[in-house]
Amino acid sequence: AYTICHSETLDTNKVQHLLKDTLAVMNKRIGFLLGTFVYAAFMFAGNARELRLTSPGGIQEISFYQKQTAPAVNGLFYQVSFKGQSVIEESRAGLELDNRIWEMALGQRKLIQPACWMDNLEVDSVTYTPTADNTWKPLYGERSEVRDHYNAATLHLSKKDGSLYRLDIEVRAYDEGVAFRYFFPEHPRATFHKVVGDLTEYTLPAGTKAWSEQWAQAFFEYLDINELKRPVERALTLELPGGLWTALLDADADDWCLTKYQASAVKKNTLTSVMYSPVDVVTYYATPWKVIMTAEKPGDLLEHNDIIQNLNPPCEIADAAEWVRPGTIMRETTISTEGAVATIDFCAEHNIPYMLFDWLWYLPCTSHDGDATKVVDKLDMPRVVAYGKEKGVGVWVYVNQHALMKQARELFPILREWGIVGVKSGFVQYASHRWATWLHDLVRLAAENHLMMNIHDEYRPSGFSRTYPNLLTQEGICGNEEFPDATHNVTLPFTRMINGAADYTICYFDKRLKTTHAHQLAASLVFYSPLQTIFWYDKPSFYHGEPEVEWFENLQTVFDDTKVLDGTPGKNITMARRKGQEWFLAAMTNNDGSKENVSLSFLDKGKTYLAYIYTDGGKEVKTRTQVKCSYLLTDASKVMKFDLKPSGGAAVRFVPVSKDEAKKYKKYKGEVL
Numbered sequence: 001a002y003t004i005c006h007s008e009t010l011d012t013n014k015v016q017h018l019l020k021d022t023l024a025v026m027n028k029r030i031g032f033l034l035g036t037f038v039y040a041a042f043m044f045a046g047n048a049r050e051l052r053l054t055s056p057g058g059i060q061e062i063s064f065y066q067k068q069t070a071p072a073v074n075g076l077f078y079q080v081s082f083k084g085q086s087v088i089e090e091s092r093a094g095l096e097l098d099n100r101i102w103e104m105a106l107g108q109r110k111l112i113q114p115a116c117w118m119d120n121l122e123v124d125s126v127t128y129t130p131t132a133d134n135t136w137k138p139l140y141g142e143r144s145e146v147r148d149h150y151n152a153a154t155l156h157l158s159k160k161d162g163s164l165y166r167l168d169i170e171v172r173a174y175d176e177g178v179a180f181r182y183f184f185p186e187h188p189r190a191t192f193h194k195v196v197g198d199l200t201e202y203t204l205p206a207g208t209k210a211w212s213e214q215w216a217q218a219f220f221e222y223l224d225i226n227e228l229k230r231p232v233e234r235a236l237t238l239e240l241p242g243g244l245w246t247a248l249l250d251a252d253a254d255d256w257c258l259t260k261y262q263a264s265a266v267k268k269n270t271l272t273s274v275m276y277s278p279v280d281v282v283t284y285y286a287t288p289w290k291v292i293m294t295a296e297k298p299g300d301l302l303e304h305n306d307i308i309q310n311l312n313p314p315c316e317i318a319d320a321a322e323w324v325r326p327g328t329i330m331r332e333t334t335i336s337t338e339g340a341v342a343t344i345d346f347c348a349e350h351n352i353p354y355m356l357f358d359w360l361w362y363l364p365c366t367s368h369d370g371d372a373t374k375v376v377d378k379l380d381m382p383r384v385v386a387y388g389k390e391k392g393v394g395v396w397v398y399v400n401q402h403a404l405m406k407q408a409r410e411l412f413p414i415l416r417e418w419g420i421v422g423v424k425s426g427f428v429q430y431a432s433h434r435w436a437t438w439l440h441d442l443v444r445l446a447a448e449n450h451l452m453m454n455i456h457d458e459y460r461p462s463g464f465s466r467t468y469p470n471l472l473t474q475e476g477i478c479g480n481e482e483f484p485d486a487t488h489n490v491t492l493p494f495t496r497m498i499n500g501a502a503d504y505t506i507c508y509f510d511k512r513l514k515t516t517h518a519h520q521l522a523a524s525l526v527f528y529s530p531l532q533t534i535f536w537y538d539k540p541s542f543y544h545g546e547p548e549v550e551w552f553e554n555l556q557t558v559f560d561d562t563k564v565l566d567g568t569p570g571k572n573i574t575m576a577r578r579k580g581q582e583w584f585l586a587a588m589t590n591n592d593g594s595k596e597n598v599s600l601s602f603l604d605k606g607k608t609y610l611a612y613i614y615t616d617g618g619k620e621v622k623t624r625t626q627v628k629c630s631y632l633l634t635d636a637s638k639v640m641k642f643d644l645k646p647s648g649g650a651a652v653r654f655v656p657v658s659k660d661e662a663k664k665y666k667k668y669k670g671e672v673l
Helices: 002-006 012-029 032-045 100-105 298-303 306-310 337-349 381-391 401-418 433-448 517-526 547-554
Strands: 051-054 060-070 073-082 085-092 095-097 121-136 146-159 166-173 177-184 193-198 201-203 209-212 221-224 236-239 245-251 259-263 270-275 279-281 289-295 327-332 354-357 394-400 422-426 452-455 471-474 531-533 561-568 572-579 582-589 594-599 609-616 627-634 639-644 649-656
Touching: 051 146, 051 166, 060 121, 060 166, 060 177, 073 121, 073 289, 085 289, 100 193, 146 306, 193 270, 236 298, 245 298, 245 306, 289 298, 289 306, 298 561, 327 337, 337 354, 337 381, 381 394, 381 401, 394 401, 401 422, 401 433, 422 433, 433 452, 471 531, 517 547, 517 572, 517 582, 517 609, 517 627, 517 649, 547 609, 547 627, 547 649, 561 594, 572 594, 582 594, 582 639, 609 639, 639 649
Parallel strands: 327 354, 327 531, 354 394, 394 422, 422 452, 452 471
Antiparallel strands: 051 060, 060 073, 073 085, 085 201, 095 193, 121 146, 146 166, 166 177, 177 289, 193 279, 201 270, 209 221, 209 236, 236 245, 245 289, 259 270, 561 572, 572 582, 582 649, 594 639, 609 627, 609 649
16 A cells, blocks of 8 residues: 555556455455555545556556646646557647636736646646446447446646636546546636637657548548648548557537647647637536547457547437437439439338438528528429328438528428428538537437438537437548549548548449449448438439349448458458348458458358358449349358459348258358459
8 A cells, every 4th residue: 555655656457456455455354444544545646646547458558747848837748558559659738728808807817827828737636436337228320239448537737826727637548549638627706718729739659650631521641640731630540650550539529619630840740739719618618538549450440439439428319219210311313293202212112211302402502591491393392201201211301501500490390390300411510619519509409309410511420429319420521422432432441430420422323433333332331321321313213123232222221230350541441240130241442452351250150141242243244333143151160252353342241041041042162252
């Protein structure tokens, strides 16, 4: 106990184990008095001036500490390591505030204004909390159960200048990554806080490279971090020189502004935080979580992204399970009653539960003069909605920012009365503090009216769908509307998809595609989206009986389990997802093509599966999509081999079959598909 109290740094995991063992011995040999002494020793240890936290499995470690950087100037710093290997070297932490006007207004007119608001904060204590280990079930997701397992601590700071300012650093260490946020306890004089800068830096090992995008729907640049001269998006995936992979991103950001990353102008190998706008704070108040995920394989970053959900509050919609229903959706392109009836028939025939009217169903869309309560003459909305209900197809509508600003509170109850099931918001502002709170409040308003939502265009998620699952998906991705190439597509899973669901908008029959059709089939599984848009630019008449469309008919959009089997940004991705008894497999390659050997060990042992296999068959397949459909028996002991064509892919659905059913099919014998 004496050793614990007098150590210069405090490892909470060691403390807990040592105390447990020590207390057990004392209870047996010495009794209550010495047990009480040990408890007091632990509480004293909580007054340490450095926070040091290790994840439950000892994989990730993060520390926060303060040191003097100039006379009367205290600097706050942190470091992060993964299995003992440095990930974030000593880096600055903190926020810049400008509260002078509010201080003056409240009579605090003699406070000394330091050069930086953080300069005269002092560490008071460190509080450690017991290990958390819980499992919860989301309404939907990439897996049906999520484990929330972490160690936590808080560094408490305050000013001694009579201002009564306090700041806490709340820290969590998961085996998947670390997270921290800034928390302002309630100010006793109710002084408003104006945050004007995020001082958080990320100093990385020399030679770190980034897969970066300057905006959410941009193409990627693969650059040394010192070359990131303009702010870049999150998630920012980093390739460290020691072989590790790291992703920087945020969570629980509904009451903040967009924050990006940019190379420091004064410190090598360092990224700074760039806030889009100031943020006005009424204490008590917590900033978004800053998340640093690290893994030995890039695919683990995607597979571990439940950390984002875990850092968001639980669902706040009591009856969500009664009306929030994921599924696939098809766009109706003619904005006419006849076209809508034909599209609903197609959706009903092919097991697509939703149809969307995109823009132009009300006019003008991009003007404050537009009125989304009035439908264009060529569209009989009541007839279409009624026909959709008869066929089991729900109707979504697009609404632009102008109408949402002007009339959302009037419009949403009307849409619900019409029988509309969801709203796709278009060209919405989201980056400033004002617009971020407006947009998330819009999702709350939609929930009050039992409307699901899909946010387009630049918005990227930070876990808000856990709290409000009526937000099924969002864009924030350079998807098929931009007709990207295959190399871009196999970069997305290790970058943008770490954030969460993305509406990639599969354009299956469009002639402008730069990938094969088997690649498109695979993309619909790889790019997770509870509302999965398929046939974006297509019409029912474009379908000519292509047999592989059965993949879309059976496609699930939410899953019980998800595994990233293989992949590297810009090269390839192989994923498997399970829904109930069935497994789905997708493999995608880049512009050059690749050979993939996929172990089927993820399948249940002892079961025989019928594999519905969709690959690029070339000219031998006499359909315009040239997708080869094969049906073979297989099991968990097999390795499935694919020769993926340039810009190609493969999709497989595994369905358990009985012995009698299996007699109808041939076995897979290791041939290259």
